[in-house]
Amino acid sequence: LHCPRRVSSLSLLLQRQKRPGPQLRQTQEQMSRDVCIHTWPCTYYLEPERRWVTGQLSLTSLSLRFVTDSTGETLVSFPLSSIVEIKKEASHFIFSSITVLEKGHAKHWFSSLRPSRNVVFSIIEHFWRELLLSQPAADASAPRTRGKELTGLMAGSQKRLEDTARVLHHQGQQLDGVMRGLDKMESDLEVADRLLTELESPAWWPFSSKLWKTPSETKPREGVSVKPSCEPFGKEEVLIQIPAIISHRTESHLKPGRLTVLVSGLEIHDSSSLLMHRFEREDVDDIKVHSPYEISIRQRFIGKPDVAYRLISAKMPEAIPILEVQFSKKMELLEDALVLRSTRTSSPAEKSRSVWHAASGLMGRALHREPPAGDREGTALLQMSPPALSEADTQELTQILRRMKGLALEAESELERQDEALDGVAAAVDRATLTIDKHNRRMKRLT
Secondary structure: OOOOOOOOHHHHHHHHHHOOOOHHHHHHHHHHOOOEEEEEEEEEEEOOOOEEEEEEEEEEOOEEEEEEOOOOOEEEEEEHHHEEEEEEEOOOOOOOEEEEEEOOOOEEEEEOOOOOHHHHHHHHHHHHHHHHHOOOHHHHHOOOOHHHHHHHHHHHHHHHHHHHHHHHHHHHHHHHHHHHHHHHHHHHHHHHHHHHHHHHOHHHOOOOOHHHHHHHHOHHHHHHHHHHHOOOOOOOOEEEEEEEEEEEOOOOOEEEEEEEEEOOEEEEEEOOOOEEEEEEHHHOOEEEEEEOOEEEEEEOOOOOOOEEEEEEOOOHHHHHHHHHHHOHHHEEEOHHHHHHHHHOOOOHHHHHHHHHHHHHHHHHHHHOOOOOOOOHHHHHHHHHOOOOOOHHHHHHHHHHHHHHHHHHHHHHHHHHHHHHHHHHHHHHHHHHHHHHHHHHHHHHHHO
16 A cells, blocks of 8 residues: 655645645645554455455554455545544454444444454554544644644654753763773773783792782772762663554564663563563664654574564654664664655754744744735735734744754754764773783783
């Protein structure tokens, strides 16, 4: 099945600003953002003809549809928001079926689901519940103005920028910890140098007491080094936590749970909050992004099976940018997930600048719209029409953009500091490597 690709929300808003249309246009724009999540072979009960039709059941981020195998016709297509109830049912003639009850008492039967009924039911129910939870009842009836939509977009961009800045901050703390470890290694190498010097000197033969007193003299240094090891406070701080449908090795056994992204790694819990597995940050070998809503995490082993988990979540688009910062060199976007590549930017600062300029230009056009030259009738109509953005929306957008600009500047300065720290780490590693090689040669001469 061909699933439409995701379109940037900001570009959609700009198009609506230029070409306002009826409510049908809004529905088309929502469908353009509808991303295919999963497809299962199954049969659908066609009630008017009282027969079963084979085809494919497709779940997207906003809808559920069934397409026949014979003609490719879409027999059923309805939004997830119109679903009232999802159940697992059976009768004398229908076995292992899923029933979907729509508003208006329309009931749909799906059977012969592969790989199993429980797998399909768990995934559909997860996305349906998350969609209901993400739509407040108070805002469902009231139409959203363009100012509110733009404010929501900017608030989402601000949240993503805050998450990125928080990850950068913890990444800087980790670099500081690496520098402290290298400093301790350098001091240990100095102790080793003194010991080798004692061994190489001719006075070592009667086993002078200097050799045995040297380690005791270094105890205060080791005692001091214990304190920095406790400094990485917040190492276990949670960056993001999302509900997910989890499968281990096989896709036929799915269970609800949650994915927790920590500074030090990843944790996968079941629905009872029991830890299923913990991936340390350095133990993760690859993270494959199958779609904006599905990823797989793997840790390779030699001589025994790899540890691999596959996770599907409606909140996965919020976690993928954080995973990209944490595991940038281990992330792999597969074909269905290449839609995410268009939303990436080279740095948080550049991303925020692009949002800043786009939103500022949109606000300028909304508040100071200029008609074409010579169009007096358009000028009169424009003066009579209400402004696209209210004063309250303008003030709120201005505050959000100011905060985003401050966050972008802080992220830029933090990135520059980390670049300098990386240069220091590289130089310290080179010095330590040369010193270790020199010590190895000296020890070989002693043996």
